[in-house]
Amino acid sequence: MTTVSIKKVTLSYGTKTILSDISLPDIPAGSLVGVLGPNGVGKSTFMRALAGIGDYQGEICLNGESIEDMTFLQRAGQIGYLPQSLPQHTTLIAYEAVISACRAVRPDLASPEVEQMVEEIFDLLGIRHLAFMSLNKLSGGQRQMIGLAQVLVKKPSLLLLDEPTSALDLRWQIGVFDVVRTVVQQRNGICLMPIHDINLALRHCDQIMLLSKEDGLLAFAPPIEAMTQDNLRRAYRVDGRVETCSQGRPYVIAEGALPLTDQKIPA
């Protein structure tokens, strides 16, 4: 049972405060939270803070323990953070990239155990055929899958996936959500993922965390409540319709862009 508590968190990027005083209600274990909002609103900064590698003020606790008080190793065991960037072009082969992700921080694990974990994650993600390709011969989407394998291999209970599907085609997007769902359910964990494709998030996430530049946290609710026409305007400055599909899920159809309100030209 994983609990994440986020109280009065303020995030800065450089000297500029981008999100202030964010508090979230309790996130039910086992849920996927889509973090939505316009560019530069602080989604990635928020993920880095939660992962314990970015600065923040306020209180972020995982299972009752403050992120800041945990050691690198403790965090590595429980938190799986997928950075927004893809793994880089190297001659490292995919298998090595994934196994080193385990071994670098867990010298205590025995080889067969690690090999078993790596084997499982390649199968779970359906990327066995990539295992012996070097990263510089893989496409962007394939590298993203390797990145996911690196993060998911330890089956962390808190998943922070920054745009996990940004480079993937439709088939693999669905595959990733299935795997994430499986891992989260297995560990009774929590997954937060910033995502740009609103409809993808509405379709697959249990909760939507909607951020806007003016209002900070605009909504934290199930998709149907969070994504209203008004919230769409306020968060994204986009005019659109929120339609309900035949299965009762919300679907956003964007109609037109509104002028940005916070365009201040520096004197």
Added chain:
Amino acid sequence: MSSLATPALSLAQSYKRLTIKRMIWLGILSAVLIATVITNITIGPAGLTIPTILKGLIDASSLSTNEAIILWEVRLPYALMAVVVGACLGLAGAEMQTVLNNPLSSPTTLGVMHAATFGASIAIVFKFIPFGLPENYVVPVFAFAGAICSVLVIQYFSRKFGATVDTVILIGIAMFFALEASISLIQFVADSDSLQQIVFWTMGSLARATWEKVAIVSIVLALCLPFSIRQVWKMTALRGGEDYARSFGLSVERLRLIVLFRVSIMTAVAVAFTGVIGFVGLVGPHISRLAFGEDHRFYLPGAALSGAFILAGASILSKSIVPGILIPDGIVTALIGIPLFLALLIKQKRTAK
């Protein structure tokens, strides 16, 4: 490659096969290196025959006093110095390229070699002979001290401003130019005799090798190796990208500072005795990467062996291009290394098609 991933085998088993293949290649490379060293010993102006030398290696008493001195005090230290210095520079370059995430970095990048030159220049020009220091150790000690100072400066500023790749490289470049200017300044005030010595130092030569120096470099290499081995997985993980390494729980900045420190010590010791030998530290790692990939369990030993091989090969050439004259090894390394490097690159591009 695809034959490796036949579904009958588990990934771990397939990977083990790849590992064994790589070990065999490491073995072959070691054998080639040993052959190179033996060739190196047999070449020289004294006209010792190969059987005499092989016999002399096993049983020193079979040689005349002169022959024994030539073999044991001149040729062997020279040949082994090439191996240990080459290995140090190759290993140092490989780790440097990993932690700075830049295939163009080498032990030269952060100005360590220039700092060594600066120290050596001071010793040569101002003819310091600190109390109790044997005369032939003055220049190496000053060179080493210079290199260590540069390392400490880089470490200090990196700690202060955060050890990101950009910061470290910028500090390194600043040091590099500052030292270059300082060396020029010393050369400007130096008399022509000292000037010649400095220039000769910057060309790098193994000619002054002795057993003592071989032992010192070997000990430093042996002391650094266990630390490299302990961090192989961390360095491998870092190759996937800094963001990722950090997300797995690696303290990237700390790893970088520790590795840089170790690398600088190895470089400082190696070049203190030989003068500037560039190129080995740049190309050794590339050869290793082409042959072994970037699993650091193989990449690092591969880079050390490649570095040793390049310098050992270069030292053979430096003796044999003009018989009787020892062309500085620093010059020859580039001449032997570049064709080798290009050949490997072209071969790899061909197999990629």
